[in-house]
Amino acid sequence: MGDKEQLMSDECLESSKNVVRKQPAAKVPWYFANGFLLFWGLLFFAVVIPRMYKLPQANTMEDAKKGVFIAERAYKNLYHLANIGPKVTGTEENEVQALNFILKELEAIKAASLQDLFDIEIEVAQSSGAWVRGTYLNMYQGVQNIVVKFSTKNSTSETYLLVNSHFDSGPGSPGAADAGCMVVTMLEVLRVMSTTRQRFDHPIIFLLNGGEELGLHGGHAFMTTHRYAKYCKAVINLEAAGSGGKEVLFQSGPRHAWLMKYYKKFAKHPLATAMAEEIYQSGIIPSNTDFTTFSKYMPGFDFAQFINGYVYHTKYDALDRIPRESLQNTGDNILSIVRGMANATELYDTAAYKSGTTVFFDFLGLTLVQYPLATAKNLNFGVAAAAVLLVFISMWRMSSMSEVTICNVIVRFILVLVLQLVSFVLSLALPVAVAYVFDMFGMSLTYYSTPWLMICLYVCPILCSASY
Structure with missing residues (x-):
């Protein structure tokens, strides 16, 4: 019996020697974490930054018959407008020289338009008024606006699309970007649309206002005194707080989520973020645009150039800082969006489409992502709950696999x-x-x-x- 037990013991011992013990998995050395961070950093500089500064090729006069935005022609207009110099409200440069130059271009556009298909009405409106802004009374007198009504022949629509920018500038600034580039963009959009056989439902009001910088006077004057104001149901406001790059959609609505459907569909080079909207509307940035006035009466978009913001309201806001490609980027977007919005069925009754806030952002300038605020809240709560749950599961697993x-x-x-x-x-x-x-x-x-x-x-x- 003893020999048998000894034999079994020897066999067990021998078999245990032949068992291959599983080695613990090798861990990645800690210093590889630096490589992980380096990879994402390089990816950011190799993909995100180039996409941010990528601009489309500028169209020339050779492309004029294609019915597209021509950056070369817009740049020539900007050359003349910027060379007038600072255009402060009330000065000869603003009230006479800039006004006459824009009117001359508008008359040329009207003469070259397809007059069998479109109507163009050009008017200079002078207004005086006052409004309370913050803790003080904001007053103005004799502010000049150029109002252009562009519509298809025999149009019966009584709902208009408003497109606005300003030709005055800050003191000491030529205003090439703020907002000369937006003014010439509007002129070129009007020129292209009026020479292309592409009809649209709603008349378009191009408002080139001469009093934005010193208190948003031009926009207020139009909305409170002009006969067309009551027909305007949506606005596209064009601004600049920088020079020579892309324009960003930094405000939308308010509370009209349907607008982003049109931006997503028609913006050829999307750049938009709801984060900018939140920051701007929080009051952290001590600034306003005409959209502040217009949004009290109608929903819409607020666009602005923002790259190279250090030139804003300075003598460096000059023509040489704006490449033709920058005008092409803005022109492509605005031309397409204006065409789309001018056919929007929602303009017939925008109040019926008023809804909640939407979250929006572009992905590398390739497409736009948007979803309702309620969806964003659900996603945030869901991710937070999943994170907390995973933390507790991880702690439980650590405890079960150790003696702690x-x-x-x-x-x-x-x-x-x-x-x-x-x-x-x-x-x-x-x-x-x-x-x-x-x-x-x-x-x-x-x-x-x-x-x-x-x-x-x-x-x-x-x-x-x-x-x-």
Whole structure:
């Protein structure tokens, strides 16, 4: 019996020696995390940045018969308009020279239009008025607006589309971008549409107002005194807070989600973000556009150029900072959107289509993503709940696969969470401290003309905080 037990014991021992023990999986060294971050950084600079600054090829006069926006022709108009110099409301440059130049171009457009198909009415309207803005009374007298009504022959529609920009500029600024480039864009859109046999349902009001910079007077004058104002049911407002790049859709509606359907369908080079809308409407940015006035009466779009914002309202807002390709980008979008909106059935009764807010953003300038705010809330709550659930599952799994109790894991998790919160607070506080120091020495917005300085001044303190 003893020999038999000894034999079985020897066999078990021998068999155990032949069992191949499973080796634990090799872990990736920690320093490979830097490579992971580097990959995404390179992807950002290789794809996102180039897409952001990519502009379409500018059309020339050779393309004029194609019924497309011609950047070369718009650029010639901008050359003459910008060379007038600063066009402050009330000065000869604004009230006479700029006004006469635009009227001359409009008369040429009318003469060359398909008069058997379209009607063009040109009018200079002078208005005076007042309105309360914040804590003070805003008054104006003799503000001049150029109002152009463009419609198909025998149109019976009593709902109009309003397209607006301003030809006055800030003191000391030639206003090539703000908003000369938008004025010449409107002129070219009118020229192309009036020479193309493509009908549309709703008359279009092109409002070139001469009083925006000193208090939004031109837009207010039109909406409160002009006979066409009551027929306008949607607006496309064109502005600039930069120069020489793409225009961004930074406000829509308000509370008219159907508008984004038209932007998605007709914008050839989409660039839009609801984040800009939230920031702008929060009041953080101490600025307004004519859209502030128009949105009290009708829904619409608010577009603006924003790249190279350091030239805004300065003597550097000149023609040489605006490439033809930038005009082509804006012109392609506005021409297509105006054509689409001028046939929108919603314009017959916009009140019936009033709905909630929509979340929107473009994807690399290729397409637009949009969904209702209610959907966004559900997505956010769903992702947050899933994240919390995954955290607890991970803690339970860590406890079950080790000798550490679940309570110990939770304590360590809370400690790490506290450290993360401290890092987050520091990542906000340190850049604010840097900005405060620069403000003290009169060096505010030091990075504005050299954006790469933001990495050293603000990104580095954030990274130091994150490594805490």
